[in-house]
Amino acid sequence: MSGTPLILQPLSCPDARFGSRWVGRRLQFALAARLAKRVSYHFYDGNPLPEPGTCQPCLVTVELHPEQHRSDACWAWETEWPDGAPLPERLTYLIEIEHADGSRHRILDPWARECWGGERWEQPLAFVQTANGDLQIRVRPHGFRFEGMRRLATVRPEPESRHRPAKPKLPLEQSIVYETHLRGLTRHASSPVLPTERGTYRGLISVLPQLRKLGVTVIELLPVFEFDECENPQKHPETDQPLVNYWGYSPLLFFAPKTSYAADPRNATAEFQEMVDAVHEAGLEVWLDVVFNHTAELDEEGPSDHFKALDLESWYLHDSDGKLVNHSGCGNTLRSDHALVRRLLRESLEYWAKVMGVDGFRFDLAPILNRDSAGNLRDTPDFFRKLQDDPALAGIKLIAEPWDAGGGYQLGQASQAEWAEWNDRFRDTIRRAVRGDKGQMAGLADALSGSPEVFGRSTQRRCLSVNFLSAHDGLTLHDLVAYSEKHNHANGEDNRDGHTPDFSRNCGIEGATEDTVVLELRQRKLRLFHALLHLAQGTPMLVAGDEFGRTQHGNNNAYC
Structure with missing residues (x-):
């Protein structure tokens, strides 16, 4: 799929589950982002393992429209895959949100069920989006201060159901x-x-x-x-x-x-x-x-993967001075x-x-x-x-x-x-x-x-x-x-x-x-x-x- 453009028509989908999923030949997305003025999804080929020093072309960018895709705090949409066209094995994506103050943030979908970027133990990667939407893959230093994103979300078709053994249900005693x-x-x-x-x-x-x-x-x-x-x-x-x-x-x-x-x-x-x-x-x-x-x-100096950019006040406890509480x-x-x-x-x-x-x-x-x-x-x-x-x-x-x-x-x-x-x-x-x-x-x-x-x-x-x-x-x-x-x-x-x-x-x-x-x-x-x-x-x-x-x-x- 690498380098092959996609055409995704974003349709209204008010009942979409948070995150992303395939429902038959429909691909659905939903995001809780009450503070966002604009939301867009950028898609990449998630089949190859990410290799530092390479660049992944953006397959398609989907811009959402508040009047069509937003309901209260939720942005939701879906696209129908054409009949006869094979479903993509793995699509990787990042979400870009824009706030009322004009600030833009690239985030990881917090409801993602799989991700891209952590395949190899102790290989710290960063994903940096270029002006044309392509994705540069870099080795980043250890620690929590770096440019770019450290993971991207991945969505794939639901696997066929299979028989699974019953749970033992052992008594606690x-x-x-x-x-x-x-x-x-x-x-x-x-x-x-x-x-x-x-x-x-x-x-x-x-x-x-x-x-x-x-x-x-x-x-x-x-x-x-x-x-x-x-x-x-x-x-x-x-x-x-x-x-x-x-x-x-x-x-x-x-x-x-x-x-x-x-x-x-x-x-x-x-x-x-x-x-x-x-x-x-x-x-x-x-x-x-x-x-x-x-x-x-x-803390305040840490990375901004999703919740900080989406809605810091809703996701985290703050003290009277507005600083993050650290009960953890x-x-x-x-x-x-x-x-x-x-x-x-x-x-x-x-x-x-x-x-x-x-x-x-x-x-x-x-x-x-x-x-x-x-x-x-x-x-x-x-x-x-x-x-x-x-x-x-x-x-x-x-x-x-x-x-x-x-x-x-x-x-x-x-x-x-x-x-x-x-x-x-x-x-x-x-x-x-x-x-x-x-x-x-x-x-x-x-x-x-x-x-x-x-x-x-x-x-x-x-x-x-x-x-x-x-x-x-x-x-x-x-x-x-x-x-x-x-x-x-x-x-x-x-x-x-x-x-x-x-x-x-x-x-x-x-x-x-x-x-x-x-x-x-x-x-x-x-x-x-x-x-x-x-x-x-x-x-x-x-x-x-x-x-x-x-x-x-x-x-x-x-x-x-």
Whole structure:
């Protein structure tokens, strides 16, 4: 298709879904842009992988007209594909909006279900539109200051429906959660996975026999929504090499799976679905760690991918001085009580549950969803209840991380709406008891009983306590008994980052040692940790690698 002009006649389509989609031979688009005076769509061939140093010609530009294509805050249109003409396999597009003040902004469609530009891990690209509409593809520096766009939206025809295995629908009280990073799970050279599939959705399929043998029932994946791993501006203090955003808690899009996690990056959606199907056939569930508290647009100095240009006031919380509120610790905070934000969140969850096949969602910094338009915490979990009672999410597990970076701590709040919650009270009590702190017996008894004062005394209620001793955020289980202090120097922040205290103790020597007495004590404590975790009332969760003593060498914030 490259270089072949298109003729697209924009027709009125008031019932179009936000984003883009094919409906038969009709291609539909819709965008929430109440502040826009003009809107245009620029289309490109999305079949080839983007190569730096090349230029993609603009296939067609579609100018929308307010009197025909705008209804209130929504711009919507469609075009009919001629009979007999083959549908384009992949169309890539950017949206240009103009505000009343004359400012123009090129944006990524925030409802896009696939994207173009992140196909290769740690290859930072920028897309710069020329005066004639063509697209220059450049390598950009690491960090969040750059010219151009870092992703473009992609739309393709709907695939033929196929049979998919039924979801296991495991009761929460029978669940054992295994938290893991999809890329990290199979990326290492020692992995039994094919080299071309290491660190991918397909790679996870290859290790399902080992996970079943381990006895876990749930695979909880760190963020897989499309993110930009190259936005981290930090460098390694010793090598001066750029650091990355490895974890992915910085979503660019809320419907698109991470493209570079696919063995074939042109088919990330299909590969993700195949992975979920294989997990279900193995009798296990897939939960996703989802970030609906902030976006990759970061603070005032961060990039403008979509929401900042579309409607900064509607999408983000602001303080009395008009500055972005930072309850997320990442520069901005989504305005979760706004109807548009709630629509995005709900439609995203429904898409991942129904179309992608996911069984549950763990909400990062969940109290942000319980804040009003002024940023104040509500006393009742009303929005949590709405999601719990949503028919589209029936049977889906919902799990809250009950704290945020703005001082919001609400352990026990989400469980009032029948959500499960990460129980940090369990974590800290068990850590202190195993460390040998005095006065822990009453707390230990409460933790092993499922924290009944928080979650209730019935078995069904106590399973809402997700018990964990380590997670992606913090020291690994091994490092809890090998380090008394955090060692985050490689993060490039002078060891200032990371949660404290960890309630860890090194058993006599800091870090690696060959001292047999110290090693034996560490092994005994690790066995005790595992025993307490799995014997306690509640739903146990372990992080990948804790079953064999994985170390991060004392780093308790290994996000990069």
